Amino acid sequence: xxxxxPNFKFDIVKPCTxxxxxxGRLTTPHGTINTPNFIFCGTHAGxxxxxGEEAKAAGADIVLANTYHLLVRPxxxxxxxxxxxxxxxxxxxxxxxxxGGFQIFIMGYEGNSDEIKMRGKKAxxxxxxxINEEGAWFxxxxxxxxxHLTPERSMDVQKALGADLIYQLDECTSSAHGKNYHxxxxxxxxxxxxxxxxxxxxxxxGKQALYGIVQGGNYEDLRLESAAxxxxxxxxGMAVGGYFGKSKDSLVDIVALxxxxxxxxxxxxxxxxxxxEDIFAGVKQGIDTFDCVxxxxxxxxxxxLLKGAPRMRLNLRxxxxxxxxxxxxxxxxxxxxxxxxRGTLHHLVQAQEPLAEHVLSMHNVAVMMQLFREIREAxxxxxxxxxxxxxxx
Amino acid sequence: xxxxxPNFKFDIVKPCTxxxxxxGRLTTPHGTINTPNFIFCGTHAGxxxxxGEEAKAAGADIVLANTYHLLVRPxxxxxxxxxxxxxxxxxxxxxxxxxGGFQIFIMGYEGNSDEIKMRGKKAxxxxxxxINEEGAWFxxxxxxxxxHLTPERSMDVQKALGADLIYQLDECTSSAHGKNYHxxxxxxxxxxxxxxxxxxxxxxxGKQALYGIVQGGNYEDLRLESAAxxxxxxxxGMAVGGYFGKSKDSLVDIVALxxxxxxxxxxxxxxxxxxxEDIFAGVKQGIDTFDCVxxxxxxxxxxxLLKGAPRMRLNLRxxxxxxxxxxxxxxxxxxxxxxxxRGTLHHLVQAQEPLAEHVLSMHNVAVMMQLFREIREAxxxxxxxxxxxxxxx
Numbered sequence: 001x002x003x004x005x006p007n008f009k010f011d012i013v014k015p016c017t018x019x020x021x022x023x024g025r026l027t028t029p030h031g032t033i034n035t036p037n038f039i040f041c042g043t044h045a046g047x048x049x050x051x052g053e054e055a056k057a058a059g060a061d062i063v064l065a066n067t068y069h070l071l072v073r074p075x076x077x078x079x080x081x082x083x084x085x086x087x088x089x090x091x092x093x094x095x096x097x098x099x100g101g102f103q104i105f106i107m108g109y110e111g112n113s114d115e116i117k118m119r120g121k122k123a124x125x126x127x128x129x130x131i132n133e134e135g136a137w138f139x140x141x142x143x144x145x146x147x148h149l150t151p152e153r154s155m156d157v158q159k160a161l162g163a164d165l166i167y168q169l170d171e172c173t174s175s176a177h178g179k180n181y182h183x184x185x186x187x188x189x190x191x192x193x194x195x196x197x198x199x200x201x202x203x204x205x206g207k208q209a210l211y212g213i214v215q216g217g218n219y220e221d222l223r224l225e226s227a228a229x230x231x232x233x234x235x236x237g238m239a240v241g242g243y244f245g246k247s248k249d250s251l252v253d254i255v256a257l258x259x260x261x262x263x264x265x266x267x268x269x270x271x272x273x274x275x276x277e278d279i280f281a282g283v284k285q286g287i288d289t290f291d292c293v294x295x296x297x298x299x300x301x302x303x304x305l306l307k308g309a310p311r312m313r314l315n316l317r318x319x320x321x322x323x324x325x326x327x328x329x330x331x332x333x334x335x336x337x338x339x340x341x342r343g344t345l346h347h348l349v350q351a352q353e354p355l356a357e358h359v360l361s362m363h364n365v366a367v368m369m370q371l372f373r374e375i376r377e378a379x380x381x382x383x384x385x386x387x388x389x390x391x392x393x
Numbered sequence: 394x395x396x397x398x399p400n401f402k403f404d405i406v407k408p409c410t411x412x413x414x415x416x417g418r419l420t421t422p423h424g425t426i427n428t429p430n431f432i433f434c435g436t437h438a439g440x441x442x443x444x445g446e447e448a449k450a451a452g453a454d455i456v457l458a459n460t461y462h463l464l465v466r467p468x469x470x471x472x473x474x475x476x477x478x479x480x481x482x483x484x485x486x487x488x489x490x491x492x493g494g495f496q497i498f499i500m501g502y503e504g505n506s507d508e509i510k511m512r513g514k515k516a517x518x519x520x521x522x523x524i525n526e527e528g529a530w531f532x533x534x535x536x537x538x539x540x541h542l543t544p545e546r547s548m549d550v551q552k553a554l555g556a557d558l559i560y561q562l563d564e565c566t567s568s569a570h571g572k573n574y575h576x577x578x579x580x581x582x583x584x585x586x587x588x589x590x591x592x593x594x595x596x597x598x599g600k601q602a603l604y605g606i607v608q609g610g611n612y613e614d615l616r617l618e619s620a621a622x623x624x625x626x627x628x629x630g631m632a633v634g635g636y637f638g639k640s641k642d643s644l645v646d647i648v649a650l651x652x653x654x655x656x657x658x659x660x661x662x663x664x665x666x667x668x669x670e671d672i673f674a675g676v677k678q679g680i681d682t683f684d685c686v687x688x689x690x691x692x693x694x695x696x697x698l699l700k701g702a703p704r705m706r707l708n709l710r711x712x713x714x715x716x717x718x719x720x721x722x723x724x725x726x727x728x729x730x731x732x733x734x735r736g737t738l739h740h741l742v743q744a745q746e747p748l749a750e751h752v753l754s755m756h757n758v759a760v761m762m763q764l765f766r767e768i769r770e771a772x773x774x775x776x777x778x779x780x781x782x783x784x785x786x
Binding site: 043044045046047048049050051053054069073074077078081082083087088090300322323325336339340341343344346347348350351353354355356357358359 | 436444446462693718733739746750
């Protein structure tokens with residue numbers, strides 16, 4: 001591993017005695033972050049309404065951009081011409097890109113989020129793409145162009161984007177798929193992992209580190225088989241692969257049985273998790289980094305995050321905030337959260353002023369970073385249970 | 394005047410020898426600004442996607458909020474409860490509020506901007522309101538409530554909002570109105586001015602200064618009659634009242650004949666002017682401050698301002714900016730304008746990322762402030778013609 005990733009390091013600073021949780025330090029060419037930590041989503045190379053500088057001022061340590069969306073538009077050649085993601089996002093800290101696998105999965109469900117979550121219980125329609133051993137084909141939502149995403153191309157594209165932490169291509173699955181499909185898919189993702197490592201090794205310039213993904217749906221034997229192989233593959237980090245089941249319980253179970261089998265010396269990322277209860281569950285299972293669009297997406301819906309509030313949320317659209325001169329968070333270390341009142345944000349949300357999303361995005365970043373700072377302090381002091389109680393309210 | 398406005402001052406630093414232009418200094422309880430200067434519009438007490446701090450970082454000296462919109466929502470009582478406009482906008486510099494007259498005029502044209510500009514040449518429909526000697530009645534677009542705006546109420550509302558510079562209530566007119574209407578309307582606005590001064594004087598706490606408005610459409614005799622009376626009324630500042638004609642020429646003529654008659658010792662504001670050629674024309678006529686939604690509105694349409702560009706604009710939607718790694722403005726004093734490239738903004742506009750409007754708003758503020766800084770330097774050095782040539786391109 002040292003030869004493939006000379007400029008990256010993951011140190012476990014303190015393992016927890018009661019759970020799999022650990023305090024860690026993840027070093028990249030663009031800086032070191034303390035873990036557990038949260039990665040903010042800059043889907044199209046933009047953090048919704050925040051500049052990189054503003055996200056940093058609100059406390060963000062690391063951000064993410066989506067390979068699939070940037071492949072569709074503006075294209076990896078254009079991103080490279082513009083100097084790569086760090087330059088485009090005016091962000092000098094670490095950046096992660098995903099592999100595009102998750103969005104291809106969404107394409108297979110025609111982007112219908114109810115279908116993704118299997119609420120409709122319909123079989124997936126794959127009208128817009130096909131997946132086979134070679135890779136995935138889909139049509140660009142931007143200009144209709146047919147795009148081919150193979151494991152090798154995912155590596156090439158992510159190299160052009162220039163993030164620090166990158167991902168192997170994998171196939172996501174859901175509870176609509178049976179066990180045979182899961183077994184075949186998981187083994188194909190393993191072979192895709194081998195191909196990604198091969199391409200990565202051939203083109204490695206020391207600036208990126210590759211994460212592997214453990215798949216296998218909610219089948220214990222498949223998850224264990226996947227984890228055993230990914231453990232041996234020459235990845236820098238590991239991720240618990242997505243699975244869209246019917247309930248939260250299945251998610252927690254999958255993470256638990258996957259984390260039991262994942263080697264402990266690599267950083268582990270959990271894709272797409274942002275709810276406070278899932279974060280505490282993930283931390284206890286040894287997850288080191290999380291990402292989710294929720295903090296910024298909720299800001300766009302007029303919702304602010306707050307320690308101890310129900311589901312950590314206050315919906316500022318509610319008329320009870322009319323004229324409320326309480327600061328968003330009087331105790332925040334972030335000045336914007338102390339300066340703006342809930343009543344002002346209620347008004348700006350009502351008036352559909354873009355400032356509402358902007359202020360709430362920065363505030364929500366600050367709250368997420370407060371959450372993770374307190375989680376790390378709690379791990380240092382063995383007081384995670386107490387910390388969880390305070391945050392869940 | 395000194396007794397009514399003890400905490401306000403307008404100094405003419407240097408009159409221009411060739412034109413009516415002058416360098417000035419406008420002092421308010423929230424700071425002193427150099428004139429000529431530009432006032433950025435925070436319609437609903439929000440500068441589109443900028444916090445007050447961000448607008449200040451981009452260079453803004455003074456901002457404006459709209460009495461009419463804030464009267465409709467959230468209401469002056471709520472603004473007062475939230476600590477007034479300075480607190481709501483997290484802005485410690487000077488603030489101006491208009492009187493609501495302009496928006497009432499728009500209401501009369503059912504908010505149709507083509508009708509406002511008389512392109513349709515239809516007679517105005519006043520279905521939503523009525524205006525008479527007492528004041529104006531209209532229905533809230535927010536909740537249908539019937540709202541009564543009299544000169545006295547405009548003073549009370551603007552006092553609750555708490556801006557530094559406030560306006561008398563007036564009636565705007567257009568080229569669809571004949572001379573008789575204009576004469577009657579202008580004289581009614583003068584009587585409204587008297588009523589505003591009376592109410593202002595009764596409730597004056599030294600924190601606000603009142604501007605009068607010269608009306609009279611494009612009729613020279615009416616403008617001169619109006620200016621003569623407003624000169625005598627106990628206002629701190631003066632404004633050239635709106636008139637919606639068919640061409641730019643009529644606007645320039647109206648400003649010229651109004652400015653000939655306006656007393657020279659008071660600051661003069663020109664409402665709703667933001668095009669670079671109009672600004673130079675206005676400065677030469679002795680206008681001290683301008684306001685317009687254009688810099689932020691254009692940002693929402695993907696347009697950046699730039700010295701010397703045609704109409705001072707670059708439309709970043711244009712596909713020629715794809716992959717263009719030229720900074721927005723490499724020579725800007727504002728770091729955001731140097732850090733972000735035109736190609737990145739082209740992409741963010743295409744991807745409909747809110748960040749595009751946010752970055753372009755701050756950039757456009759920076760360019761407007763560069764324009765006015767250079768205008769002031771040119772006035773100091775008697776090089777306004779040269780400055781105008783450089784900016785018009």
